[in-house]
Amino acid sequence: MLCPQCRQSLVIVECDHVELDVCFDGHGIWFDxxxxxxxxxLAGAAGNGSGLEARFAHLPAHAGPKRRCPRCRARMRHVEAPGSSEQVILDECPRGHGLWFDDGELHEVLSSELDEGDEVLVTIKRYLGSFCEPRKEETPDG
Ligand SMILES: [Zn+2]
Ligand SMILES: [Zn+2]
Known part of the structure; x- marks a missing residue:
């Protein structure tokens, strides 16, 4: 599968039995x-997961470049998800293959659902490592 942004192959990371595909350059993360x-x-909060997806709002078709689903190459549609500070626009395959989170978006969405320091958030962050951290400015080494 290819990154919807830079088209290089996504790298598979396995968190227990959930396999996620991430861009090696940190553009984002794909959830089937x-x-x-x-x-x-896995994090012990099944209810949060289904509750979260129920709150996604499908946006009307829009003009402009669209990303393509890494699985089927269909143009993805935008869905609006609640974020901790503002709404987050995610890309979703119209055929239901999954969701693409840009760098930092997963953190926004998770922190709107869970309190900072919540055990579930901590667990998910541990699974996902840096892919679940807030977007950071480049800092010099050291
Ligand atoms: Zn990429
Ligand atoms: Zn698809």
Whole structure:
């Protein structure tokens, strides 16, 4: 599968039995259908996962460049998800293959659902490592 942004191959990271595909250059992370829910299940909060997806709002078709689904290459549609500070626009395959989170978006969405320091958030962050951290400015080494 290819990164919707830079088209290089996504790298598979496995968190227990959930396989996620991430861009090596940190553009984002792909969740196959159901993997978001599985991740919450692993973290011991199955209810949060399904509750979260129920709150996604599909946006009307829009002009401009669209990203393509890494699985089927269909143009993805935008869905609006609640974020901790503002709404986050995610890309979703119209055929239901999954969801693409840009760098930093996963953190926004998770922190709107869970309190900072919540055990579930801590667990998910541990699974996902830096892919679940807030977007950071480049800092010099050291
Ligand atoms: Zn990329
Ligand atoms: Zn697809």
């Amino acid at each position: 259908a159901d993997e978001l829910r599985q991740l919450f299940e």
